[in-house]
Amino acid sequence: MKVLLINPPYASQIIRRYVCSYNAPNFLFPPLELMYLSAQARLVAGCEVKLIDCIAERLSPEETLDAVRAFNPDVVLSIMAIEYFDNDVGFLKLLKRDLPAALVGCFGHLPGNYQRETLEATGADFVLAGEPDLSFRRLLEDHMAANDAGQSAVEAEWGVEGATLSAGDKAKTAMPAGGDGVAYFDENGVFVPAEFQRIESLDSLPYADQSAIDHSRYGEPFFGHPYTTFLTSRGCPFSCNYCVRSYGRKYIPASADHVVGEVTTAVNNHDIKYFRFMDDTFTASKRRLLEICAGLEKLEGISWSCLARPNTIDGEIAAALKRAGCTRVYVGIESGSQKVLDYLKRGYKLENVIENIHEVRRSGLEMVGWFIVGSPVEEREDFEQSIRLARDLKLEFVAVSTLVPYPNTELYELEKDNIEFSLLPYKCEFKEQATTEREAEFYRRYYLTPSFIAGKLGHLARHPAETLKASAEFVRYAVASKRDPNRRDLL
Ligand code: SF4
8 A cells, every 4th residue: 555645835945844834945844743654654564655745855736746646645644734724725635636546634733623624625535633643553554454355355246366446446445444533524424523632652653754855955054964853742731822732732752762762763874963853842851851861962973953941941951952962952032021921821930031041051052042023912112122132142043923823722712803814715813913024123133233243254154055045034034024924934
């Protein structure tokens, strides 16, 4: 049975993730969710698995369909992005029309929360809700068994060994088993919804299938190749009201041994030198983090980055990260205004975490500060406090985005009357958000200053091509008068 995993085509370079997705003109992450699914499919005996990343391979829709036809899959699973939902729905429709006998499905935040609507809009056969790993494997096993049973029936009926199922017969045996995280319309046209799935033990999952991608195509600014990413925990225990969260509130981490094993395998088998931990908050558990760092210390020549919250990092952690090869940490600072942080339910007082952030800065780790602008309570002085904080911390880089009230978040419920939402065409934004230009203003006032530019000459010497490319993007965006219609990240 041939199984195809697909990151659909788009007109520009984007990063599609289960959580929010974004334009990324100067870097690209591997399709990590699909790589974990590829590993699951490889556990099903008799599956031939292929992953097509149309973004990395820069495939147009037509070129993608040619590649899909050439592979001729029995099962296709596509990731779908929130911000590019219209595009992804349109492409899945084309795919299903092209492959009537194949079982075609998708997963992502919107499909999981709007299962019926997604099935109706795309004509797809199934939607996976929540963490797709185990549901997908069960679906493949059921499909394989159903096809085998159908095949035996055809052979028995015709008395000919090897008599094959027609496309129509295959389609009839192709309905998923139902339940277990799979939503679909049954043979009577009745909608069968799916429960949102969580996986209780990440240690029981296989490592991401690193053989499914070409590592030279991916990277992050100022990192080299071969590059990859890992996900070592799922869910996030914190309470930020705007957050889609990857999979839910319950925090489920893999053990330190499992994490070190996955990284070591990738380093040994694929010569990985650069990587990033994509966990929402890699530093959420200090004990686990210190164990992971102790394990990674044994690997030489690696350079990696991770994500942290201001209240989950300090000087001791920074020192351990550095010893383990971490060179950059992305910290969700979000705002320099306590009023805005409280509105966003960040759950800490700036005065209690600021010294910790300074300790990390003194450790010599590179720090990228993420900021959110444009929340309904943000006034000019709150915005100014954020810029002042970024400058005080002398962050290597800042990445700024405008607050989006994503569907199925606490913020969405809170601001319901102040939000314009439609699923198709996808639109989800505050009715009144007079501050969308603040992203560009933040970048302009942070980056386009003589002191910042002088400080970055070292980067230019070490990474001339990447620095010039990234600088051009920053300048282009910082001087743009209007925000990109889709969310855009420069780091
Ligand atoms: S720390 Fe907040 S924003 Fe980050 S993943 Fe957790 S809940 Fe979401």
